[in-house]
Amino acid sequence: MTRGGGAKGALHGSSSRPPRHVPVLVSEVLESLAPRDGEIYVDGTFGAGGYTRAILGAANCKILALDRDPTAVRDAAALIDEASGRLKVVEAAFSEMETVARAELAGEQLDGVVLDIGVSSMQLDDAGRGFSFQHDGPLDMRMSASGETAADFLNSADEEDIANVIYAFGEERKSRSIARAIVRHRAEKPFTRTLELADAVARVFHGRKIDGRHPATRTFQALRIFVNDELGELAYGLSAAEHILKPGGRLVVVSFHSLEDRIVKKFFAERSGKTVSVSRHIPQESIKSVPPSFRLVNSRPLTPSKGELDVNPRARSARLRAAIRTDAAPWPLDVETFGVPRPQS
Known part of the structure; x- marks a missing residue:
């Protein structure tokens, strides 16, 4: 993908078909990500494309989107056409974003990454996916x-x-x-x-x-x-974003569960130098001297407004955390420091 193409705000008026899905905290995501013309972003959890659509509509930028759900990738065709060369969607887990970005962007540095953690409304509402206890369907639950x-x-x-x-x-x-x-x-x-x-x-x-x-x-x-090894995916995805963001690039994460938010909070706290975790990868005598790889945007998570909750009660548990990449080297990843329970082998 190369920079440029399209027109700022074009997606808001280029189609009479309304978006199928309004993402949670979309205004707060845009404010935290601060998309600009000519920049390149990764939407690591494409879903129905809500964040991608909003970002493309806010700036003359390009997006590399990932989703491990083949249904989401298949359904992206209309938005890809609408984006007129500014969007590429790849079937992959967001923990693989470093590998995918290096292959797809040919060395281009990333200006921002947005992640929306957990199951999507479309997956929950599709009885055939097996995520819901309210509708009968095959007991599947796989996102891929x-x-x-x-x-x-x-x-x-x-x-x-x-x-x-x-x-x-x-x-x-x-x-x-x-x-x-x-x-x-x-x-x-x-x-x-x-x-x-x-x-x-x-x-x-x-x-x-x-x-x-x-x-x-x-x-x-x-x-x-x-x-779906969601918590392990989250830890590896956060580390992947740390590796591919350029200095000044922004990482924005929306989580919906305390286990997810705890991992994001610990990651940002450690990487910004707010806390020190015991890591087997970094000698304890030198860990305090490791320069922060992120600077926090918000010390407390952003949450949905009452108006948003009135429209979408499912948003009640959403938490947004964001940070800006520094010019320090990426830290080694040790998932144990973030309290990630590991699935049985």
Whole structure:
């Protein structure tokens, strides 16, 4: 990709077809990213293209977008045409953005990276993807088209491993009881459908809602995070952004869960010199002298306004953190310093 092409704001008036999806905190993302004419950005979590559309409409810039969901890549065709050469979409996980960017941008430096962590509304609303406990569908939960499904894991894993996954990734206090119920159920009939799992978990809670939510909420969240290694992807994605951003480049991250936000917060705090983590990759006697690779934009995360929450209640847990790349060398990555629970091998 080369710089230039297109016209600032062109996407807002070039098509009578309205955007299918309004992303969370879009105004705050644009303010934090501060897109400018002639610059190049990476949208590491393309989804329905909400952030990409907004960025392309705000400046005469180019975007390299990534998504490991082949459906999202396929559905990007209309926006690619609309962008008139300013957008390229690649099927890849955002943890691979350094490799993809170096291959696609031919040495060009990146001015900004935006990441929207977690499952998309489109994936949640598609019963066939298996993410929702409210709609019956195959118990899949994969964001990509390959790898182990949630059903594969639940039907083959040891009870202790199932309990550990539900506790680590869902912070579910009844993880052991749920794991026992899952093992009992699969002994009679292997899991294949989402509502089978939702019902099995609900029986552990005798059908009661937990904090106003369906009792299977945390279990489904845990399995989704585990199947897609979302927290490991996040840690490696943050490090990849650190490697490809030029000095002055901006990294903007929107997360929706405390586990995700904790990793982003720790990454930015360490890389900006606010805290010091114990790392096996950097000798402790020299770690305090490692120059910061980022400068924080906002010390506290930005959250949705009441007006946005009235329109989109799903945005209630969104947190935006942003930082600006310094000219220091990238730090070695040690995921253990960010408290990333590792999936079972």
